[in-house]
Amino acid sequence: MMQNTDIKANNNEQADAKHLSENSDLLIKQQLTEQQVLIVGGGHVGLSFALLLAHHGIASTLLEKNRYPTIGPEDDQTRSHYLDSRNTALSRRTVEIYQEIGLWSQLQSHACRIDAVQISEQGSFGRAQLNKTDEQVDSFGQVMENAWLGRKLLLASQHESLITLIDNAAVTSIDQQIDGVTLTFNYYDENEHEQQLQGSVLVACDGRDSTVRQLLNIGITTYDYKQTAIVGVVETDKPHEHVAIERFSPAGPLAVLPLTDPEGDGNDDYQTGFRRSVVWVCPTGEETQYLEDDAHFLQTLQQAFGQRAGKFVTAGRRGAYPLKRVLAKEQVDGRCVIMGNAAHTLHPVAGQGFNLCMRDAHVLAQMLSTQVLKGGDIGDPQLLKRYEKSRQTDQKRVIRFCDAVVHGFTHPNPAIKLARNVALVAFDKLPNIKPLVANYAMGLKS
Ligand SMILES: Cc1cc2nc3c(=O)[nH]c(=O)nc-3n(C[C@H](O)[C@H](O)[C@H](O)COP(=O)(O)OP(=O)(O)OC[C@H]3O[C@@H](n4cnc5c(N)ncnc54)[C@H](O)[C@@H]3O)c2cc1C
Incomplete structure (x- = not known):
C-alpha cells in the first residue's frame, strides 16, 4: 500500500x-x-x-x-525504453486541459507536435491532407509515449x-x-x-x-471488431517532419505518428533516430506473425504503407490489443x-x-x-x-465517427470503395469541410 x-x-x-x-x-x-x-x-x-x-x-x-x-x-531523465511500445495522440483540447492544471510543462519534453495529417487508401486514388497553416492552428495535437505520460x-x-x-x-x-x-x-x-x-x-x-x-x-x-491492434515504435530513414499518416488497407487501418527525437535521452540503441509510432490493425488471428518476427513485420509494413514515411529500418517490441x-x-x-x-x-x-x-x-x-x-x-x-x-x-x-471510419474504410464492396475515394478527394478540395473535421479531431467541438 x-x-x-x-x-x-x-x-x-x-x-x-x-x-x-x-x-x-x-x-x-x-x-x-x-x-x-x-x-x-x-x-x-x-x-x-x-x-x-x-x-x-x-x-x-x-x-x-x-x-x-x-x-x-534517474527514471525522469530517460525514456523507459527507446523503442517502447504504446503512444497516445493527445488532441489540442487534452493539451489545453493539462495546461490548465499546470502539468503540461512537465509533459511537453516528450511530446511531438502533429503539424499535418495525411489520409489515403492502399491501391486507390483518393487522398487528403490537413495542414496546420491552412487551419490556422499551432498543431493538431501531440503524440506522447504512454510510459512517460503515466x-x-x-x-x-x-x-x-x-x-x-x-x-x-x-x-x-x-x-x-x-x-x-x-x-x-x-x-x-x-x-x-x-x-x-x-x-x-x-x-x-x-x-x-x-x-x-x-x-x-x-x-x-459490446461489439467485437474481430480485429487486433499491433502497436510499436519503428525507425525510418527519413525524419517525420511532424506528419501523421493514416492509411487504410483491406486488412484494416494503419496509423504512423511522429515521435520526439531521441537526442540527449541517454539511449544509444538506435540507428537513425527518426522514430515513429505505429498502430496497425489486422484481423484477429494474424497478429502473431507480426509480433514475433521483426523482419517480416517491417517488410509487410513497408508493403502496406509504401514509401510515404521512407524506409522502415528498425522495429521495437510490439504489443497486441484485441479490439x-x-x-x-x-x-x-x-x-x-x-x-x-x-x-x-x-x-x-x-x-x-x-x-x-x-x-x-x-x-x-x-x-x-x-x-x-x-x-x-x-x-x-x-x-x-x-x-x-x-x-x-x-x-x-465520437462513437459514431470512429465506427464510420472503421466500417467505411474496410468495406470490400467496389462501389463503396469508389465512393469513399471520391469522398476523400472531395474532402481534400472542398473548403468548408476541413476546418470542421479538424476541429472535431482536435477535440475543440463537442
Ligand atoms: C492500440 C490503442 C491505441 C490507442 N491510441 C489512442 C490515442 O492515440 N489517443 C486516444 O485518445 N486514445 C487512444 N487509445 C484509447 C486509450 O488508450 C484509452 O481510452 C485509455 O487508455 C483509457 O484509460 P482508462 O484509465 O480509462 O483505462 P485503463 O487504461 O484500462 O486503466 C484502468 C485502470 O484501472 C485499474 N483497475 C482495473 N480494475 C480495477 C479494480 N477492480 N480496482 C482497482 N483498479 C482497477 C487497472 O489496473 C488500470 O490501472 C488507444 C487504445 C488502444 C487500444
Missing part, C-alpha cells in the same frame, strides 16, 4: 494549515477538501481526474488494483497532498446510502487486509472490464459515476478514446467544483445525472 488514510489525514492537515495561512482563495480550497471523492482505477484517466479535482481543491482517494512502480529521480501523472499525484493513492487494492463491495457511499476493499502487503472508505461520490475509472460497473449491475453493449467496443448502458447510478474506458471503450482508429475521457473528466471536475462553491453535495444523484446528460452529444458523435 503506497499511502494509508492516516498519512492522508496528516497530509490534509498540513495542506489545510498552509491554505489557511495564505489568501482567501486558498481558504475556499480548504473548505472544498471536506467532501471526499473515491476513485477506483488509477490508469491515465483515474490519475488525470484526481489531478483535475485537486486543481479545484477537491480531495480524492484513489484505489488501484496493481502495484505502482517506484519512480526514482510516470508524470503518477509523480504529480504522489506529490499532491489532496490525493491519497492506495495501490495493490481490490474493491469487493459498494454500499450507497442517502448521504454517501461506502467502498469495501482488500489490500495486500505481506497479508491481506479488508478496509472501508467513505465518500460523497465514487468515480469508476477501472477500465473496459470494470468491476465497479459489475458491482452496480450496470449493463453493457472491442464496450459501452456502459448507464454512466451514473446514484452517487456513482462510470468514466474512462469503463464508460466507453472505442476503436483506436482515430485516436479519440483517451481524449474523449479527458473531456468527460474535465466537465465532471468542473461541475463538482461549482457544486461545492454553492455549498452543495458533490454526490447529489441529480447533479451526476446532469453530468451524464451533458456528455451525451460529444460521446455519441
Whole structure:
C-alpha cells in the first residue's frame, strides 16, 4: 500500500494549515477538501481526474488494483525504453486541459507536435491532407509515449497532498446510502487486509472490464471488431517532419505518428533516430506473425504503407490489443459515476478514446467544483445525472465517427470503395469541410 488514510489525514492537515495561512482563495480550497471523492482505477484517466479535482481543491482517494512502480529521480531523465511500445495522440483540447492544471510543462519534453495529417487508401486514388497553416492552428495535437505520460501523472499525484493513492487494492463491495457511499476493499502487503472508505461520490475509472460497473449491475453493449491492434515504435530513414499518416488497407487501418527525437535521452540503441509510432490493425488471428518476427513485420509494413514515411529500418517490441467496443448502458447510478474506458471503450482508429475521457473528466471536475462553491453535495444523484446528460452529444458523435471510419474504410464492396475515394478527394478540395473535421479531431467541438 503506497499511502494509508492516516498519512492522508496528516497530509490534509498540513495542506489545510498552509491554505489557511495564505489568501482567501486558498481558504475556499480548504473548505472544498471536506467532501471526499473515491476513485477506483488509477490508469491515465483515474490519475488525470484526481489531478483535475485537486486543481479545484477537491480531495480524492484513489484505489488501484496493481502495484505502482517506484519512480526514482534517474527514471525522469530517460525514456523507459527507446523503442517502447504504446503512444497516445493527445488532441489540442487534452493539451489545453493539462495546461490548465499546470502539468503540461512537465509533459511537453516528450511530446511531438502533429503539424499535418495525411489520409489515403492502399491501391486507390483518393487522398487528403490537413495542414496546420491552412487551419490556422499551432498543431493538431501531440503524440506522447504512454510510459512517460503515466510516470508524470503518477509523480504529480504522489506529490499532491489532496490525493491519497492506495495501490495493490481490490474493491469487493459498494454500499450507497442517502448521504454517501461506502467502498469495501482488500489490500495486500505481506497479508491481506479488508478496509472501508467513505465518500460523497465514487468515480469508476477501472477500465473496459470494470468491476465497479459489475458491482452496480450496470449493463453493457459490446461489439467485437474481430480485429487486433499491433502497436510499436519503428525507425525510418527519413525524419517525420511532424506528419501523421493514416492509411487504410483491406486488412484494416494503419496509423504512423511522429515521435520526439531521441537526442540527449541517454539511449544509444538506435540507428537513425527518426522514430515513429505505429498502430496497425489486422484481423484477429494474424497478429502473431507480426509480433514475433521483426523482419517480416517491417517488410509487410513497408508493403502496406509504401514509401510515404521512407524506409522502415528498425522495429521495437510490439504489443497486441484485441479490439472491442464496450459501452456502459448507464454512466451514473446514484452517487456513482462510470468514466474512462469503463464508460466507453472505442476503436483506436482515430485516436479519440483517451481524449474523449479527458473531456468527460474535465466537465465532471468542473461541475463538482461549482457544486461545492454553492455549498452543495458533490454526490447529489441529480447533479451526476446532469453530468451524464451533458456528455451525451460529444460521446455519441465520437462513437459514431470512429465506427464510420472503421466500417467505411474496410468495406470490400467496389462501389463503396469508389465512393469513399471520391469522398476523400472531395474532402481534400472542398473548403468548408476541413476546418470542421479538424476541429472535431482536435477535440475543440463537442
Ligand atoms: C492500440 C490503442 C491505441 C490507442 N491510441 C489512442 C490515442 O492515440 N489517443 C486516444 O485518445 N486514445 C487512444 N487509445 C484509447 C486509450 O488508450 C484509452 O481510452 C485509455 O487508455 C483509457 O484509460 P482508462 O484509465 O480509462 O483505462 P485503463 O487504461 O484500462 O486503466 C484502468 C485502470 O484501472 C485499474 N483497475 C482495473 N480494475 C480495477 C479494480 N477492480 N480496482 C482497482 N483498479 C482497477 C487497472 O489496473 C488500470 O490501472 C488507444 C487504445 C488502444 C487500444
